[in-house]
Amino acid sequence: xxxxxxxxxxxxxxxxxxxxxxxxxxxxxxxxxxxxxxxxxxxxxxxxxxxxxxxxxxxxxxxxxxxxxxxxxxxxxxxxxxxxxxxxxxxxxxxxxxxxxxxxxxxxxxxxxxxxxxxxxxxxxxxxxxxxxxxxxxxxxxxxxxxxxxxxxxxxxxxxxxxxxxxxxxxxxxxxxxxxxxxxxxxxxxxxxxxxxxxxxxxxxxxxxxxxxxxxxxxxxxxxxxxxxxxxxxxxxxxxxxxxxxxxxxxxxxxxxxxxxxxxxxxxxxxxxxxxxxxxxxxxxxxxxxxxxxxxxxxxxxxxxxxxxxxxxxxxxxxxxxxxxxxxxxxxxxxxxxxxxxxxxxxxxxxxxxxxxxxxxxxxxxxxxxx
Numbered sequence: 001x002x003x004x005x006x007x008x009x010x011x012x013x014x015x016x017x018x019x020x021x022x023x024x025x026x027x028x029x030x031x032x033x034x035x036x037x038x039x040x041x042x043x044x045x046x047x048x049x050x051x052x053x054x055x056x057x058x059x060x061x062x063x064x065x066x067x068x069x070x071x072x073x074x075x076x077x078x079x080x081x082x083x084x085x086x087x088x089x090x091x092x093x094x095x096x097x098x099x100x101x102x103x104x105x106x107x108x109x110x111x112x113x114x115x116x117x118x119x120x121x122x123x124x125x126x127x128x129x130x131x132x133x134x135x136x137x138x139x140x141x142x143x144x145x146x147x148x149x150x151x152x153x154x155x156x157x158x159x160x161x162x163x164x165x166x167x168x169x170x171x172x173x174x175x176x177x178x179x180x181x182x183x184x185x186x187x188x189x190x191x192x193x194x195x196x197x198x199x200x201x202x203x204x205x206x207x208x209x210x211x212x213x214x215x216x217x218x219x220x221x222x223x224x225x226x227x228x229x230x231x232x233x234x235x236x237x238x239x240x241x242x243x244x245x246x247x248x249x250x251x252x253x254x255x256x257x258x259x260x261x262x263x264x265x266x267x268x269x270x271x272x273x274x275x276x277x278x279x280x281x282x283x284x285x286x287x288x289x290x291x292x293x294x295x296x297x298x299x300x301x302x303x304x305x306x307x308x309x310x311x312x313x314x315x316x317x318x319x320x321x322x323x324x325x326x327x328x329x330x331x332x333x334x335x336x337x338x339x340x341x342x343x344x345x346x347x348x349x350x351x352x353x354x355x356x357x358x359x360x361x362x363x364x365x366x367x368x369x370x371x
Contacts, residue, residue: 009087010067010078012043014057017097021048023059024097027067033099036069061115083112126370128194133262133367135187136212140255141286142360143180144219146353147173148248153297154349157342181219188216208261211254218251256287263363279366286359293352300345 011026011033024039042062049056063080091102151173158168203210225244230236263279 010065011099012059012061013093013097013099014048014055014059015093015097015099016050016055017093018095021050021055021057022097023048023057025065025067026099027069032101034069035098036067038066039097041066063115080115083114085112128190130367130370132187132191132194133259134364135183135190136255136262137259137360137363137367139180139183139187140215140252140259141363142356143176143183144252144255145290145356147176147180148252149293149297149352150176150349151248152245153301154345157345177222181223184216184219206261206265208258208265211261212258215251215254215258218247218254221247222251256283256290259283259363263367279363282359282362282366286356289355289359293348297345297348300348 009028011028013024013026015022015024017024022040023043023045025036025041025043026033026039027036028034042065044060045057046060047056047058061080065078065080067078085108087106087108089102089106092100094100150169154169154172155167161168163171198209198213222244225240225247229240229244260283263283
């Protein structure tokens with residue numbers, strides 16, 4: 001049991017230490033436990049027991065509880081009369097009573113409570129957190145990734161096909177990015193409804209909130225920039241292109257970093273703190289795949305023009321009449337029918353789409369089954 005909703009918190013545990021059930025205090029400087037100077041200070045054990053499967057502890061704690069230790073950042077006494085979140089978790093411990101990572105997701109009180117209250121009314125509802133996480137993962141890991149890659153590397157593709165007068169890449173990029181920013185806005189609103197503040201976790205503990213807010217702000221700038229983009233061929237168009245590209249890539253990188261950090265937060269507990277689980281390696285695989293595809297497509301863009309793409313030849317016969325009679329002339333027009341390395345890049349586009357979709361779905365499943 002700890003008295004917060006984040007790292008850097010005091011913990012009181014009912015623990016089996018050397019085959020003796022006891023009540024001991026410890027402290028979590030981050031997402032791990034460390035011993036305090038006097039683990040039994042201020043604790044009165046009333047009754048303990050074990051049935052082979054469960055531990056049972058009844059105890060009282062003085063209101064001004066000390067969690068001081070020899071570790072860096074050792075806290076002063078904690079006033080347990082103040083309203084605090086209650087967090088209940090279950091997990092292993094070493095023979096001498098040092099707590100390890102909890103083996104199940106913790107239960108968190110639905111609001112701050114005083115320990116003098118008779119009971120905690122309920123546990124925190126994670127539905128808003130899950131919805132926020134799911135929307136952000138879908139928006140940034142899948143939609144933004146596909147939209148950014150398409151705009152960056154597929155503008156020359158399919159030059160002979162322009163539905164409604166617009167290139168194919170634009171028909172892919174625009175709706176996908178509109179969906180992405182719409183999902184991000186919905187996720188942003190949901191987390192504010194749940195937390196009712198900028199963050200419930202100090203930035204020093206987990207910078208997810210501030211990084212996420214910066215990424216969200218950069219994401220909002222993108223469609224505004226697009227509305228005021230200069231026409232192609234004008235002097236300011238290259239400036240817009242570079243600014244739009246820089247802001248988009250920055251937002252995407254920060255958003256993926258925010259997802260990494262967000263999955264580590266106690267509210268979600270998907271990555272599992274220092275115990276790297278499936279979600280961690282899925283995110284590592286996503287980042288590695290993303291970097292690999294960036295390098296691969298950039299190399300293709302550098303090399304492919306040296307090889308050249310297919311061109312369509314059209315011969316037009318012209319007839320002119322002059323003083324010497326009728327003269328027939330032939331005019332040859334060559335038009336590009338496909339971009340260099342078109343087939344390879346098309347295969348890579350679908351490969352990117354499928355792999356990113358699969359990794360995104362895997363993270364969404366882990367978010368959904370987290371308890």
